Amino acid sequence: MKLHNFNLSSASYRVRIALELKGLAYEYVSYVLRxxxxxxxxxxxxxxQGLVPALELDGGTVLAQSAAxxxxxxEAHPNPPLLPKKPLAxxxxxxxxxxxxxxxxxxxxxxxxxxxxxxxxxxxxxxDRWYHHWITVGFEGLEKxxxxxxxxxxxxxxxxxxxxxxCLVPQVTNARRFNVDLASFPTIRRIDEACMALPxxxxxxxxxxxxxxx
Amino acid sequence: MKLHNFNLSSASYRVRIALELKGLAYEYVSYVLRxxxxxxxxxxxxxxQGLVPALELDGGTVLAQSAAxxxxxxEAHPNPPLLPKKPLAxxxxxxxxxxxxxxxxxxxxxxxxxxxxxxxxxxxxxxDRWYHHWITVGFEGLEKxxxxxxxxxxxxxxxxxxxxxxCLVPQVTNARRFNVDLASFPTIRRIDEACMALPxxxxxxxxxxxxxxx
Numbered sequence: 001m002k003l004h005n006f007n008l009s010s011a012s013y014r015v016r017i018a019l020e021l022k023g024l025a026y027e028y029v030s031y032v033l034r035x036x037x038x039x040x041x042x043x044x045x046x047x048x049q050g051l052v053p054a055l056e057l058d059g060g061t062v063l064a065q066s067a068a069x070x071x072x073x074x075e076a077h078p079n080p081p082l083l084p085k086k087p088l089a090x091x092x093x094x095x096x097x098x099x100x101x102x103x104x105x106x107x108x109x110x111x112x113x114x115x116x117x118x119x120x121x122x123x124x125x126x127x128d129r130w131y132h133h134w135i136t137v138g139f140e141g142l143e144k145x146x147x148x149x150x151x152x153x154x155x156x157x158x159x160x161x162x163x164x165x166x167c168l169v170p171q172v173t174n175a176r177r178f179n180v181d182l183a184s185f186p187t188i189r190r191i192d193e194a195c196m197a198l199p200x201x202x203x204x205x206x207x208x209x210x211x212x213x214x
Numbered sequence: 215m216k217l218h219n220f221n222l223s224s225a226s227y228r229v230r231i232a233l234e235l236k237g238l239a240y241e242y243v244s245y246v247l248r249x250x251x252x253x254x255x256x257x258x259x260x261x262x263q264g265l266v267p268a269l270e271l272d273g274g275t276v277l278a279q280s281a282a283x284x285x286x287x288x289e290a291h292p293n294p295p296l297l298p299k300k301p302l303a304x305x306x307x308x309x310x311x312x313x314x315x316x317x318x319x320x321x322x323x324x325x326x327x328x329x330x331x332x333x334x335x336x337x338x339x340x341x342d343r344w345y346h347h348w349i350t351v352g353f354e355g356l357e358k359x360x361x362x363x364x365x366x367x368x369x370x371x372x373x374x375x376x377x378x379x380x381c382l383v384p385q386v387t388n389a390r391r392f393n394v395d396l397a398s399f400p401t402i403r404r405i406d407e408a409c410m411a412l413p414x415x416x417x418x419x420x421x422x423x424x425x426x427x428x
Contacts, residue, residue, distance in 0.1 A: 048355050048356075048358035049355040049356070051355075063305045063306075068311075072305035075301040087286050088275060088286070091283065092277075092282075094285060094286075095277060095279040095283075098315075102281075102315050102316050102319075105316075106321060107320060107326065120344075122334070130334075141263035144258075148262065
């Protein structure tokens with residue numbers, strides 16, 4: 001398998017964690033997003049959506065979209081599971097994941113920040129306020145949910161890491177990189193810390209990828 | 215079941231289509247988003263994320279996030295299926311859905327447009343250009359994928375409607391409402407038309423909900 005990805009892309013980071021939790025080996029193919037590698041003709045042939053991550057399977061099939069890739073990995077390599085078995089529990093885990101993947105991260109990824117700076121010519125401090133705003137609003141809802149629901153355990157759902165944690169940790173990493181104040185989110189910080197105590201999460205972290213060591 | 219939703223919310227529209235395709239009856243609870251109904255204390259108790267749709271099951275459990283709700287409905291009520299059986303096919307359908315739910319829609323929903331107008335004080339034409347930009351970029355990738363892949367049939371994946379179509383149609387509806395030029399997206403328009411020939415899609419459409427008739 002080849003993972004087409006970038007160390008600082010948080011959607012890429014999600015897939016790396018899933019691959020590490022599953023114990024699956026992969027070849028790392030790097031795309032420097034600021035340079036626009038993901039819009040090259042070669043990559044657009046692999047993934048017309050022009051976004052990383054994309055997972056190229058040994059048979060040549062290319063899968064796009066981080067959460068779709070992670071669900072595929074869970075179906076094709078069921079152990080250890082990244083989603084619980086029961087439909088209601090699965091729905092809860094997916095809803096936490098989507099609160100991040102659909103309601104926080106898309107507003108703050110690089111192409112959006114570039115549009116704010118370049119097309120809208122907004123000053124850096126306005127762009128940064130935008131960034132903080134969407135993380136803070138999103139984390140407020142998530143913190144309430146995680147702190148208030150009995151299904152929350154050491155991790156987002158019970159005592160084993162799964163899809164929700166895989167999405168949460170890269171979002172916390174992004175928040176820290178942009179100096180978002182996380183003081184009001186003790187449950188999120190506690191779960192992030194529990195995850196970062198696991199080798200799969202640290203092995204997948206941006207600072208431990210080839211680009212950071214180059 | 216009670217669906218907490220709003221007729222013009224495209225994430226709500228997705229869940230309504232799924233319920234119609236499954237033939238499941240539900241009570242319609244309306245939240246006027248412009249009035250901020252979804253931030254009321256009553257609704258925040260049901261869904262701390264403060265976003266519609268939310269599906270309240272007869273047992274009282276509340277499910278959030280449209281794609282999580284739809285996958286739940288598909289697991290709890292398997293017929294007719296909204297996802298194919300094979301992992302690779304499921305991954306393709308989910309990736310198309312997520313290209314819309316994660317990369318197009320979140321940038322253009324009401325709370326974001328309000329932020330552009332109110333917090334950033336951007337003129338309406340700049341806000342509208344933003345709106346058009348993200349749909350156009352997203353649809354360009356999707357059109358290439360749908361037109362180029364043999365799995366595309368009468369619908370996004372083969373000849374039965376499913377999760378990808380459920381996400382595509384409300385996004386096309388939004389695009390039309392904001393006068394986005396769809397001339398370059400013949401495959402998307404063809405699939406939208408095939409869907410709108412089905413009673414489930416029309417029954418779920420914004421113009422056929424209580425708010426539009428009030």
